[in-house]
Amino acid sequence: MSRDRLHRLTAAERERYAASHPASRALFDQASHLIGRVPMTWMSKWSGGFPLYLDTAVAATVTDVDGHRYADFALGDTGAMAGHSAPPVTAAINRRAIERGGLTAMLPTEDAEWVAAELARRFGLPLWSFSLSATDANRWAIRVARLVTGRSKILVFSYCYHGSVDETFVILDDDGAARSRPGNVGPALDPTSTTRVAHFNDLESVRAELEHGDVAVIVTEPALTNIGIVLPEPGFLDGLRRLADQHGTLLLIDETHTLSAGPGGMTATERLRPDIVVLGKSIGGGVACGAYGLTEAVAARLGEHTRAGAADIEDVGGVGGTLAGNALSTAAMRATLSEVLTEQAFDTMSGLAARYTAGVQATIDRHGLPWSVSRLGARAEYRFASPAPRTGNDSAAAADPDLDEYLHLYLANRGVLLTPFHNVALMCPATEAADVDLHTGLFADAVADLLGR
Numbered sequence: 176m177s178r179d180r181l182h183r184l185t186a187a188e189r190e191r192y193a194a195s196h197p198a199s200r201a202l203f204d205q206a207s208h209l210i211g212r213v214p215m216t217w218m219s220k221w222s223g224g225f226p227l228y229l230d231t232a233v234a235a236t237v238t239d240v241d242g243h244r245y246a247d248f249a250l251g252d253t254g255a256m257a258g259h260s261a262p263p264v265t266a267a268i269n270r271r272a273i274e275r276g277g278l279t280a281m282l283p284t285e286d287a288e289w290v291a292a293e294l295a296r297r298f299g300l301p302l303w304s305f306s307l308s309a310t311d312a313n314r315w316a317i318r319v320a321r322l323v324t325g326r327s328k329i330l331v332f333s334y335c336y337h338g339s340v341d342e343t344f345v346i347l348d349d350d351g352a353a354r355s356r357p358g359n360v361g362p363a364l365d366p367t368s369t370t371r372v373a374h375f376n377d378l379e380s381v382r383a384e385l386e387h388g389d390v391a392v393i394v395t396e397p398a399l400t401n402i403g404i405v406l407p408e409p410g411f412l413d414g415l416r417r418l419a420d421q422h423g424t425l426l427l428i429d430e431t432h433t434l435s436a437g438p439g440g441m442t443a444t445e446r447l448r449p450d451i452v453v454l455g456k457s458i459g460g461g462v463a464c465g466a467y468g469l470t471e472a473v474a475a476r477l478g479e480h481t482r483a484g485a486a487d488i489e490d491v492g493g494v495g496g497t498l499a500g501n502a503l504s505t506a507a508m509r510a511t512l513s514e515v516l517t518e519q520a521f522d523t524m525s526g527l528a529a530r531y532t533a534g535v536q537a538t539i540d541r542h543g544l545p546w547s548v549s550r551l552g553a554r555a556e557y558r559f560a561s562p563a564p565r566t567g568n569d570s571a572a573a574a575d576p577d578l579d580e581y582l583h584l585y586l587a588n589r590g591v592l593l594t595p596f597h598n599v600a601l602m603c604p605a606t607e608a609a610d611v612d613l614h615t616g617l618f619a620d621a622v623a624d625l626l627g628r
């Protein structure tokens with residue numbers, strides 16, 4: 176592939192993007208009181224120099240303020256995996272907010288127990304607590320793990336992402352040494368002092384770190400999803416469980432993104448036996464939420480410490496958020512889990528992701544490209560490497576931001592949105608085969624243009 180051609184084509188796509196989105200551009204230019212001109216700094220990641228401004232979003236479609244409609248495969252980076260404003264969710268919000276009243280009141284509602292029971296049924300862990308983000312659920316669960324094991328460290332995989340959890344911003348460099356992830360913003364201390372790091376799909380590297388005997392909990396997604404999709408090799412997840420047991424370490428499975436695998440995430444599809452499960456984003460249908468679940472054994476140990484006065488889980492001990500578990504959030508989770516992200520919906524979504532993956536693979540094959548596409552239930556992603564990367568470091572090395580920008584702009588200019596982080600595409604229950612086929616055709620055209628064929 177000619178880099179000159181890539182840059183020429185990208186420049187043309189940038190011009191087309193700027194010319195066809197004057198209203199978004201104007202709003203961006205006027206935003207002088209926002210850091211980076213955006214409500215959240217990661218919104219600067221959208222290609223094209225400025226983000227599209229949202230007008231409406233319904234089902235699997237968003238419309239920007241310039242009146243362009245998009246098949247939305249970004250879906251709020253999983254926050255909208257239930258689809259935009261799914262009717263059962265908006266009805267539940269309406270019932271809670273308007274008919275009954277009470278968005279947050281320091282008081283439980285009956286919805287919380289329903290949601291916890293449903294999560295217990297799906298994931299097999301009996302006891303749950305709520306947060307307003309997956310980040311917080313991870314933070315609090317890590318505190319619980321340190322408390323009940325009496326150990327100070329956690330183990331993560333190089334190039335993992337679990338939200339803005341201080342202890343997780345660690346990678347292995349080219350020499351295999353752990354170090355703070357490049358760009359880590361203002362760490363309180365060197366995260367290698369809190370965290371051990373291993374390579375995903377490399378049980379020997381996990382064993383070597385656990386042998387120090389100071390790791391409270393392994394924190395991992397069952398497949399990495401935040402550095403492209405890195406699927407676990409056969410035996411890897413079972414091996415993690417075995418190593419954790421051998422070393423008195425807990426296993427936390429963060430299913431925030433991998434819930435795309437099915438109603439009970441990969442915990443159910445792979446029959447995992449985690450001590451702790453973390454969820455967030457999609458289970459509230461777009462309303463802020465998060466949750467962590469504990470086994471009976473971990474909960475019992477937490478109870479002992481609490482009763483002994485060593486852990487204040489009711490007030491200022493570090494595991495609480497004022498609005499966590501609020502009435503609106505739990506009503507939204509109940510509606511999402513009972514009526515939207517159902518077993519049947521996951522079947523449809525996975526089928527569409529398979530169709531998407533086959534479409535991408537056909538283009539890769541037609542041109543003999545050294546690329547790969549991986550799928551995790553309703554989520555699919557292409558990487559510029561073949562075979563598909565097997566560790567976070569391999570996947571990081573396959574990144575090509577220039578190519579990402581070209582493809583993202585090419586698609587956006589023709590009515591398809593991908594997540595601005597690498598090349599993730601997610602299906603929701605309202606995604607249609609026509610949306611997938613639109614992507615397939617555009618992806619083929621973009622690649623053909625790039626190769627001059």
Ligand SMILES: Cc1ncc(COP(=O)(O)O)c(C=O)c1O
Pocket residue numbers: 308309310311313336337338339396401429430431432455456
């Ligand atoms: C696996 C995983 N865990 C946790 C989080 C944090 O989610 P949130 O930003 O909603 O707190 C993310 C965010 O992308 C994630 O991918």
